[in-house]
C-alpha cells in the first residue's frame with residue numbers, strides 16, 4: 654500500500670449519511686455532514702464494530718451499532734474517537750487521503766481546474782490488477798501503439814513541476830510528463846473532411862500512485878481524471894471522469910454535448926478494456942528488463958516509492 658490521494662467514491666454513491674468504503678485493507682466511513690463529506694477510520698475503538706454498517710451520525714459523533722457508545726469524530730477530548738482523514742470533493746468525486754501524506758498540490762490543482770472546467774463524473778470498473786499499475790499505464794509510452802493502436806510511439810518528457818502548457822493550471826510536486834499522440838479523428842475533434850488523424854499534445858500528472866489527471870490538448874482539449882483505488886480483496890476499482898472546458902460546454906447544445914461526453918466515456922472504457930487482458934495476466938518480474946524507452950516508467954516508480962508506507966488497519970484498543 655502507498656499513501657496519497659485516492660478516490661474513495663462518487664458522490665452519487667453516498668446514498669446514506671454514513672457509507673462504508675475501503676482503501677486497500679483500510680476500512681473507512683464517509684459521513685455526509687453539514688460541513689460536507691468527511692472521512693474517518695471505520696473501526697470502533699471500543700471493540701471494532703464497523704461504524705459504516707449500522708452506525709448513526711448524531712451531531713459530532715457516530716453512535717456505534719454494537720454497544721451504543723458515542724464515538725467522537727476526529728481530534729478532541731474523550732476516550733473513544735476515530736481518526737479523521739483529509740477529503741477533497743469536486744464535481745461528484747470524493748477523494749480521500751488516508752493517513753494524510755504528500756499532497757503534491759492536488760487540492761490547488763483541482764481548484765484551478767474547477768475555475769475553468771466542468772467535471773463530468775464517469776464510470777467504475779473493477780480490475781484484478783494493482784492500482785498503481787493502472788496509473789503507471791498513463792506514463793508507459795511504448796504501450797500506446799501495440800495496445801491502443803495509436804499512430805505513433807510518443808516520446809514523453811518529464812517536467813520538473815512547472816505549468817505544462819501556456820494557460821495550464823499551475824501545480825507543484827506532481828509527477829508530470831508531456832508528449833504528443835497521433836490519434837484517429839473522432840467525433841470530439843470534429844476533424845475536417847479527409848483528415849484521418851490528428852496530433853494531440855498530451856500532459857499527464859500523477860498526484861499519487863492512485864490518481865492521474867491527463868489533458869489532451871489541441872483544438873478541442875479535455876481533461877481525464879483516472880483514479881485506481883485498491884480493493885480490500887486485491888485488485889482495484891478504476892473510476893474515470895472528465896473535465897470539459899466550461900466555454901466548450903457552454904457552446905454546445907445540451908443534446909450534442911451529452912452525446913459527446915457519452916462518446917468520450919465509452920471510448921475511454923474501451924481503451925481500459927484493451928489494457929485489461931495485459932494487466933490481469935501480468936507476471937511481474939522481480940528484476941524487470943528495462944530498456945532506454947522505459948525511463949519514464951522507472952521515474953514514475955521512483956515517484957511511487959515516495960508514498961510507500963505500510964498502511965495497517967487502525968490500532969484497536971485491547972483490554973484485559
Ligand code: FES
Nearest residue numbers: 697699700717720
Ligand atoms: S464496538 Fe463500538 S461500542 Fe462496542
Ligand SMILES: [Fe+2]
Nearest residue numbers: 790796800928
Ligand atoms: Fe493503456
